[in-house]
Amino acid sequence: xxxxxxxxxxxxxxxxxxxxxxxxxxxxxxxxxxxxxxxxxxxxxxxxxxxxxxxxxxxxxxxxxxxxxxxxxxxxxxxxxxxxxxxxxxxxxxxxxxxxxxxxxxxxxxxxxxxxxxxxxxxxxxxxxxxxxxxxxxxxxxxxxxxxxxxxxxxxxxxxxxxxxxxxxxxxxxxxxxxxxxxxxxxxxxxxxxxxxxxxxxxxxxxxxxxxxxxxxxxxxxxxxxxxxxxxxxxxxxxxxxxxxxxxxxxxxxxxxxxxxxxxxxxx
Ligand SMILES: NC(=O)c1ccc[n+]([C@@H]2O[C@H](COP(=O)([O-])OP(=O)(O)OC[C@H]3O[C@@H](n4cnc5c(N)ncnc54)[C@H](O)[C@@H]3O)[C@@H](O)[C@H]2O)c1
Numbered sequence: 001x002x003x004x005x006x007x008x009x010x011x012x013x014x015x016x017x018x019x020x021x022x023x024x025x026x027x028x029x030x031x032x033x034x035x036x037x038x039x040x041x042x043x044x045x046x047x048x049x050x051x052x053x054x055x056x057x058x059x060x061x062x063x064x065x066x067x068x069x070x071x072x073x074x075x076x077x078x079x080x081x082x083x084x085x086x087x088x089x090x091x092x093x094x095x096x097x098x099x100x101x102x103x104x105x106x107x108x109x110x111x112x113x114x115x116x117x118x119x120x121x122x123x124x125x126x127x128x129x130x131x132x133x134x135x136x137x138x139x140x141x142x143x144x145x146x147x148x149x150x151x152x153x154x155x156x157x158x159x160x161x162x163x164x165x166x167x168x169x170x171x172x173x174x175x176x177x178x179x180x181x182x183x184x185x186x187x188x189x190x191x192x193x194x195x196x197x198x199x200x201x202x203x204x205x206x207x208x209x210x211x212x213x214x215x216x217x218x219x220x221x222x223x224x225x226x227x228x229x230x231x232x233x234x235x236x237x238x239x240x241x242x243x244x245x246x247x248x249x250x251x252x253x254x255x256x257x258x259x260x261x262x263x264x265x266x267x268x
Contacts, residue, residue: 007029011034036056067119078129079132079133089147105150140158140177145248199224
């Protein structure tokens with residue numbers, strides 16, 4: 001299904017993005033590995049024989065240039081995967097992250113998806129085909145304890161993906177939003193060598209789910225199947241869901257060795 005297709009992945013110098021780039025390369029796609037960190041992108045691209053391009057997804061002109069350069073090298077873009085992301089946490093209370101950190105979360109997790117859609121949609125609509133994949137998070141459906149800016153902006157990312165699907169599925173454009181829980185990547189101070197157990201999965205697991213989910217054109221790609229149960233509980237008994245999240249937070253504060261978000265997966 002992806003043989004010969006032109007695929008762009010942002011934030012692909014590391015973690016989930018790198019794993020998705022590798023997975024598409026194995027499928028025979030023409031992949032562009034893009035990242036803010038050019039050296040990291042070049043290293044992944046070299047490994048899989050792909051194109052490496054630097055792009056800061058916060059800057060609309062950077063995304064427009066990325067699209068132009070990929071089109072010049074490989075022809076029209078079939079799949080654009082907006083994956084770049086970050087997690088900064090919050091120093092104290094739920095509003096304590098600085099305004100700059102909130103803005104950064106908004107720019108990287110939401111506006112980058114808007115800029116990508118703006119850059120590729122006109123051509124995809126004309127062609128009557130294309131696929132937009134936005135990597136959000138289970139935090140965009142549920143919540144990330146200890147990071148209100150991450151949770152709020154990932155919710156916005158899910159909402160924007162819904163708008164894309166509602167508006168553009170009839171133009172022949174497919175849309176998926178990827179919502180994992182904890183994945184062993186540098187974002188959580190882990191890497192591909194980290195032993196994954198319980199609710200912690202590998203970046204490769206996520207990439208395989210993305211490929212399989214896209215083959216079925218699933219809107220929600222949920223690498224952790226339990227997320228759909230939590231979403232159903234949140235929708236049907238919100239008070240019970242909030243009570244469960246408060247219990248989880250108390251348990252984490254009581255029992256976590258370092259109090260860092262990278263420990264959270266041990267508690268769910
Ligand atoms: N690791 C997890 O537990 C987890 C869970 C759910 C969702 N996610 C999401 O998955 C995506 C990938 O995260 P990851 O875990 O692989 O993290 P990672 O830190 O391994 O990789 C993120 C990549 O994004 C790049 N990046 C950051 N800001 C950028 C910018 N402005 N422009 C371009 N590139 C930029 C970084 O250089 C890095 O290579 C993110 O959107 C993240 O929110 C991660």
